[in-house]
Amino acid sequence: xLDLLILAGFIIYSLWLGWRARRRASRSLAEFFLAGxxxxxxxxGLSMAATQFAADTPLxxxxxxxxxxxxxxxxxxxxxxxxxxxxxxxxxxWRRAGVLTxxxxxxxxxxxxxxxxxxxxxxxxxxxxxxxxxxxxxxxxxTRLFELFLPWxxxxxxxVYTTLSDFVAVTGLVISSxxxxxxxxxxxxxxxxxxxxxxxxxxxxxxxxxxxxxIGTDVLQLAIMLTGTALYAxxxxxxxxxxxxxxxxLADTYGAETAARMLSFVPLDGEALLPFIVIVALQWFYQMNxxxxxxxxxxxxxxxxDREARLAAVVFxxxxxVVRSLLWLLIGLALLVIxxxxxxxxxxxxxIAGREMTFATGIDLLLPAGARGLMLxxxxxxLASTIDTHMNWGASYWSNDLYxxxxxxxxxKRTAAPGELVRVARLATVLxxxxxxxxxxxxxxxxxxxxxxxxxxxxxxxxxxxxxxWERINLYCEIGSxxxxxxxxxxxILTVDQDWLRLAxxxxxxxxxxxxxxxxxxxxxxxxxxxxxxRVRPPxxxxxxxxxxxxxxxxxxxEFGRDILAIVAAAVSVFGWLVGLAQLLLQxxxxxxxxxxxxxxxxxxxxxxxxxxxx
Numbered sequence: 329x330l331d332l333l334i335l336a337g338f339i340i341y342s343l344w345l346g347w348r349a350r351r352r353a354s355r356s357l358a359e360f361f362l363a364g365x366x367x368x369x370x371x372x373g374l375s376m377a378a379t380q381f382a383a384d385t386p387l388x389x390x391x392x393x394x395x396x397x398x399x400x401x402x403x404x405x406x407x408x409x410x411x412x413x414x415x416x417x418x419x420x421x422w423r424r425a426g427v428l429t430x431x432x433x434x435x436x437x438x439x440x441x442x443x444x445x446x447x448x449x450x451x452x453x454x455x456x457x458x459x460x461x462x463x464x465x466x467x468x469x470x471t472r473l474f475e476l477f478l479p480w481x482x483x484x485x486x487x488v489y490t491t492l493s494d495f496v497a498v499t500g501l502v503i504s505s506x507x508x509x510x511x512x513x514x515x516x517x518x519x520x521x522x523x524x525x526x527x528x529x530x531x532x533x534x535x536x537x538x539x540x541x542x543i544g545t546d547v548l549q550l551a552i553m554l555t556g557t558a559l560y561a562x563x564x565x566x567x568x569x570x571x572x573x574x575x576x577x578l579a580d581t582y583g584a585e586t587a588a589r590m591l592s593f594v595p596l597d598g599e600a601l602l603p604f605i606v607i608v609a610l611q612w613f614y615q616m617n618x619x620x621x622x623x624x625x626x627x628x629x630x631x632x633x634d635r636e637a638r639l640a641a642v643v644f645x646x647x648x649x650v651v652r653s654l655l656w657l658l659i660g661l662a663l664l665v666i667x668x669x670x671x672x673x674x675x676x677x678x679x680i681a682g683r684e685m686t687f688a689t690g691i692d693l694l695l696p697a698g699a700r701g702l703m704l705x706x707x708x709x710x711l712a713s714t715i716d717t718h719m720n721w722g723a724s725y726w727s728n729d730l731y732x733x734x735x736x737x738x739x740x741k742r743t744a745a746p747g748e749l750v751r752v753a754r755l756a757t758v759l760x761x762x763x764x765x766x767x768x769x770x771x772x773x774x775x776x777x778x779x780x781x782x783x784x785x786x787x788x789x790x791x792x793x794x795x796x797x798w799e800r801i802n803l804y805c806e807i808g809s810x811x812x813x814x815x816x817x818x819x820x821i822l823t824v825d826q827d828w829l830r831l832a833x834x835x836x837x838x839x840x841x842x843x844x845x846x847x848x849x850x851x852x853x854x855x856x857x858x859x860x861x862x863r864v865r866p867p868x869x870x871x872x873x874x875x876x877x878x879x880x881x882x883x884x885x886x887e888f889g890r891d892i893l894a895i896v897a898a899a900v901s902v903f904g905w906l907v908g909l910a911q912l913l914l915q916x917x918x919x920x921x922x923x924x925x926x927x928x929x930x931x932x933x934x935x936x937x938x939x940x941x942x943x
Contacts, residue, residue: 342541399600406612417796503515554655615786616789654906719760
């Protein structure tokens with residue numbers, strides 16, 4: 329009963345926030361999608377962290393730990409560099425651009441001829457393809473939780489449930505993890521009911537209150553998630569024998585050599601060194617959100633000024649990379665002891681999915697009442713925060729770019745009323761969810777789906793950052809990178825087994841295409857570049873455009889250099905705290921080394937904090 333009361337309280341609060349914000353959200357798209365550009369930095373940063381907390385990510389972490397050990401988690405941690413780049417270098421530029429979506433940015437950055445086509449292409453690719461794939465594997469992860477914790481077949485009257493299950497059987501759908509004792513028919517019916525209830529709940533506050541309601545619920549959601557996860561870490565570590573005995577327990581379970589590999593922050597196997605270097609060097613940059621494109625930029629643009637936008641990125645990065653990661657690391661290592669596996673077993677989708685499921689199983693078996701309710705609420709909150717963000721973000725493309733810019737203004741030759749656009753945005757969220765559900769039923773393990781989505785997005789990383797930094801980037805660069813991603817990713821999936829090699833090939837080919845298009849294809853017309861520069865004042869290599877405006881670029885370049893220094897200093901702090909605290913807790917390095925690392929990380933704070941304060 330206590331568990332259900334905690335969950336009910338969270339649901340009521342979230343729906344109340346959406347109802348309270350509905351009138352302001354209905355005034356315009358800027359109010360609906362950007363909360364009137366009035367959000368504080370700390371709230372925006374915590375909202376980003378809540379969205380990235382996600383119900384699927386802790387399951388992904390469990391699979392990564394089982395397959396590659398601690399050092400494989402650098403695949404997630406290294407994104408901190410992209411978050412810091414967004415905050416210190418690009419956050420102000422995003423705000424000054426004054427756009428609602430990344431697709432709209434094409435209209436002020438590139439020549440008018442072809443810009444609208446690129447805008448439509450990006451709205452479809454990001455707003456529908458990428459967005460719905462991410463939503464799909466988030467929902468797929470949710471079904472792992474639903475199967476354990478939402479037994480509708482036990483709650484509903486038998487005749488009602490039988491009618492529902494018969495209807496599901498007619499559709500031929502199978503949405504079952506295969507990892508519980510439930511028959512496929514029961515699991516599918518339960519999962520569909522759970523998904524429907526979850527989506528109605530999320531839509532109830534996000535489509536009524538817009539981004540204000542999303543951010544308001546995100547802050548509460550994150551507090552619940554972190555509290556529940558901290559309790560989970562405590563109980564899991566105690567069940568594994570205690571923090572001081574965790575390395576010994578791993579060695580007793582898997583042998584000293586395998587345990588050392590699991591606990592190492594760098595690969596101990598020489599053959600794994602090159603893949604590790606490639607992933608760490610490239611993955612943070614070659615990905616579909618390298619400049620914040622998507623909901624991260626949306627939160628940045630919703631901040632009330634440049635300083636708050638930088639603060640948002642710092643709050644987000646520290647919460648995401650240090651706080652969240654430490655808790656999941658402790659849980660993951662403890663679950664390796666509590667639910668052991670044969671280390672010699674072949675790595676298959678089924679094996680990975682089974683290891684991912686241990687996170688949900690541990691909640692059910694290890695946590696007492698109250699703590700279990702808080703953790704379950706936290707996981708559902710994580711799911712809700714991810715779904716509401718992707719619904720809100722995806723709908724912004726459909727309403728602002730596809731409907732308003734193309735259908736209404738270009739084809740119908742009229743002006744859309746604010747209320748009309750908000751209604752389209754609300755309808756778009758429903759359509760996006762239908763597409764995501766269709767994709768979800770065909771997914772395997774979360775890790776596999778995640779790796780495939782990364783590969784499709786990797787081809788666009790370079791151009792997304794370079795368009796802000798280099799005046800020679802043109803719309804052909806962006807079109808080329810999208811085409812390369814769509815054509816090359818399936819080929820690499822079918823022909824190359826190593827994930828790191830796929831990434832390296834995609835990064836090389838896409839970068840060559842971007843530079844070739846920048847040097848040999850028609851550039852953006854000077855008048856458009858000067859208007860963009862005057863409006864946005866982007867950092868980097870814009871000497872020709874600045875001269876055309878009669879401006880001096882030396883000061884801008886000095887500021888750019890200071891921002892890069894701030895990124896380096898912030899990275900030292902974030903990764904120093906992460907590694908130092910983790911190794912201190914696990915006792916895998918000397919106390920002297922850990923304390924020294926933490927001191928260096930802390931001494932770097934004034935360097936980057938000055939950049940936040942003076943933004």
